Amino acid sequence: MVESTVVDEASRLHVLTALAAGADILPEDPDGAAFRRRFDLHFPELCRLFHDLYGSRPDWLEQLTALLLQAARSWTERPPELKALDAEREHNSGWFQSERMLGGVCYVDRYAADLDGVRARLPYFKELGLSYLHLMPLFLAPEPLSDGGYAVSSYRKVNPKLGTMEQLRALAAELRANGISLVVDFIFNHTSNEHEWARKAAAGDADYSDYYWIYPDRKMPDAFEEDVREIFPDDHPGSFVELADGRWVWATFHTFQWDLNYANPEVFRAMAGEMLFLANQGVEILRMDAVAFIWKQLGTPCENLPEAHTLLQAFNAVCRLAAPSVLFKSEAIVHPDEVAQYIDPAECQLSYNPLQMALIWEAMATREVSLLAQALERRHNIPAGTSWVNYVRSHDDIGWTFADEDAAELGINGYDHRRFLNSFYVNRFPGSFARGVPFQDNPRTGDCRISGTTASLLGLEDGSSQAVARILLAHSVAFSTGGIPLLYLGDEVGQLNDYQYALEEGHGADSRWVHRPHFPAERYARRHRPSTPEGAVFAGLRKMVSVRASAPELAGTRLVEFSTNNAGVLGYQRPGAGTQILALANFSDGPQTISAATLSGFAADAVDLLAGSKVRLDEGIVLGPHGFVWLRVRAAP
Ligand code: GLC
Ligand code: GLC
Numbered sequence: 001m002v003e004s005t006v007v008d009e010a011s012r013l014h015v016l017t018a019l020a021a022g023a024d025i026l027p028e029d030p031d032g033a034a035f036r037r038r039f040d041l042h043f044p045e046l047c048r049l050f051h052d053l054y055g056s057r058p059d060w061l062e063q064l065t066a067l068l069l070q071a072a073r074s075w076t077e078r079p080p081e082l083k084a085l086d087a088e089r090e091h092n093s094g095w096f097q098s099e100r101m102l103g104g105v106c107y108v109d110r111y112a113a114d115l116d117g118v119r120a121r122l123p124y125f126k127e128l129g130l131s132y133l134h135l136m137p138l139f140l141a142p143e144p145l146s147d148g149g150y151a152v153s154s155y156r157k158v159n160p161k162l163g164t165m166e167q168l169r170a171l172a173a174e175l176r177a178n179g180i181s182l183v184v185d186f187i188f189n190h191t192s193n194e195h196e197w198a199r200k201a202a203a204g205d206a207d208y209s210d211y212y213w214i215y216p217d218r219k220m221p222d223a224f225e226e227d228v229r230e231i232f233p234d235d236h237p238g239s240f241v242e243l244a245d246g247r248w249v250w251a252t253f254h255t256f257q258w259d260l261n262y263a264n265p266e267v268f269r270a271m272a273g274e275m276l277f278l279a280n281q282g283v284e285i286l287r288m289d290a291v292a293f294i295w296k297q298l299g300t301p302c303e304n305l306p307e308a309h310t311l312l313q314a315f316n317a318v319c320r321l322a323a324p325s326v327l328f329k330s331e332a333i334v335h336p337d338e339v340a341q342y343i344d345p346a347e348c349q350l351s352y353n354p355l356q357m358a359l360i361w362e363a364m365a366t367r368e369v370s371l372l373a374q375a376l377e378r379r380h381n382i383p384a385g386t387s388w389v390n391y392v393r394s395h396d397d398i399g400w401t402f403a404d405e406d407a408a409e410l411g412i413n414g415y416d417h418r419r420f421l422n423s424f425y426v427n428r429f430p431g432s433f434a435r436g437v438p439f440q441d442n443p444r445t446g447d448c449r450i451s452g453t454t455a456s457l458l459g460l461e462d463g464s465s466q467a468v469a470r471i472l473l474a475h476s477v478a479f480s481t482g483g484i485p486l487l488y489l490g491d492e493v494g495q496l497n498d499y500q501y502a503l504e505e506g507h508g509a510d511s512r513w514v515h516r517p518h519f520p521a522e523r524y525a526r527r528h529r530p531s532t533p534e535g536a537v538f539a540g541l542r543k544m545v546s547v548r549a550s551a552p553e554l555a556g557t558r559l560v561e562f563s564t565n566n567a568g569v570l571g572y573q574r575p576g577a578g579t580q581i582l583a584l585a586n587f588s589d590g591p592q593t594i595s596a597a598t599l600s601g602f603a604a605d606a607v608d609l610l611a612g613s614k615v616r617l618d619e620g621i622v623l624g625p626h627g628f629v630w631l632r633v634r635a636a637p
Helices: 004-021 030-054 060-077 080-091 108-112 115-120 122-128 165-177 196-202 219-225 265-280 306-322 336-341 354-366 370-379 404-409 414-425 467-480 499-503 511-515 521-525 533-549
Strands: 103-106 132-135 154-158 181-186 190-192 240-242 248-250 257-259 285-288 327-330 350-352 387-391 437-442 447-451 484-488 569-575 580-586 592-594 605-608 613-616 621-623 628-633
Touching (some): 030 265, 265 306, 306 327, 336 354, 370 404, 414 447, 447 511, 467 484, 467 533, 467 569, 569 592, 580 621
Parallel strands (some): 103 484, 132 181, 327 350, 350 387
Antiparallel strands (some): 437 447, 569 580, 592 621, 605 628
């Protein structure tokens, strides 16, 4: 093994020489100088990462040099307005920590028919207060089976049903002009089987066969499958599917989603090219899909391997060079210890918070907050320069990803508790208000997850009188614990399950479509009528958005625990300068009191921000069933 600084220096010179030779690629002007400055800053790290991944190959330095030339070219082609954004964000790197951040997510076709339709909804997005819009996969994809677009046939073509790349670029610019960052998926673990690379691989092309994990017979697949978990067992057992010519290809998800082989540096370079292409269209945040699965190694579960992090850091370093304002959001729906590993300014600055999401549902079912409180205390705070994306539900299933070790400390058996939660959410448990549907029920392993919209899972479909209160309570947590709140658009008007999903071509076998309804036009039309459930949900959420936007204590992610001495009431503090916010949230079915003694660490006079009134803490606080407050408090004198 060569000394790494020696590697750095030699390779730096090698790459610099190549860059100098490509004067047409990187001109001698201020833009070129900006790239060279970032090169000096980030090259050593990128070189180290690339060498860790590919250093054992004789061509690693040639590959790295080609990657750098590609990055330089992409920077040169980056539109001036995005370079201006890069410069602005360099001076305001904490922009995404603002209390004004609010995310929304939707499918283009289901929510707005096409990209023009999304554009037409801009006035509504502003009414809602969005500053972040995640449009789910909108690329060319197979028909009718595309996993909702998560099987990509070309990263450079918009699905013609939705529009064109020019329209996406224009939309990104218009959103940006209105203070909304465009978020798009970077589905880099796999391509569809119709991607050009996949077609060539299937036709037997040796170079492209190396883009995927393809084996001539079952020997290696059998060996890998000893240790790898099944993700979509309803679709196919194990992780491999057979090709027409008898070979086997790795497909973690559906048979038509083939995992890319990042052990091959060509794949890294090719995907870095697709990533920078998207960045140059004006995408500000890339949702890094399925990060846990991107590196495979025989004899391991092939999830969350150290190289998965090295890869993400290398992709991140490429962005720092050629599209420096772009951020990554990690989609790791795995054990909370593993989720945390992806969160780092040099890896993914943002991450979904699947633990908080799952435990909001857990607390709703049990009417107790011990697991959620423990998670906030133990697992919420993350490194400076990073942020959670907090959500109540997404387009995917709800999986019970809490740590069994954490649960055991509270006397809870993880396996039994998951069984209880699954039966509760499919309405097979006494006292359930939920109308959920099982997802990937696997009798062999006992694994099962839950599908359903927020409103259907929280009792609106069931006719529960507490449904609206529960919907607001769930969102109050996502809106105030710290991080960017992310709404599944339509949930702000209480959209219900769509049982027609099975009639749509290609959706019948995937129950997640039950919670991906079309734009609920009638519900939106009633959003300003507070006497309707949709009006009540909308008004409650709008209130939270506006209070949050004017409460600097709610910026960033830092949270301080607060014990309410009440099993049904969650408490946490969000420290600000001088004042702080104390949030209290009652998950029980009855009223609850937090005593004056419990609150005695704070000055007696406080402000209830959502009600807009003064309160006295020396009288204790009474919360109605599923009630919550955000109190602006000061420390006791
Ligand atoms: C992610 C997506 C999910 C998709 C999977 C495969 O988990 O959120 O919808 O099925 O990746 O791309
Ligand atoms: C994700 C998760 C899995 C989830 C699926 C999408 O990557 O690992 O639990 O169910 O993909 O539904």
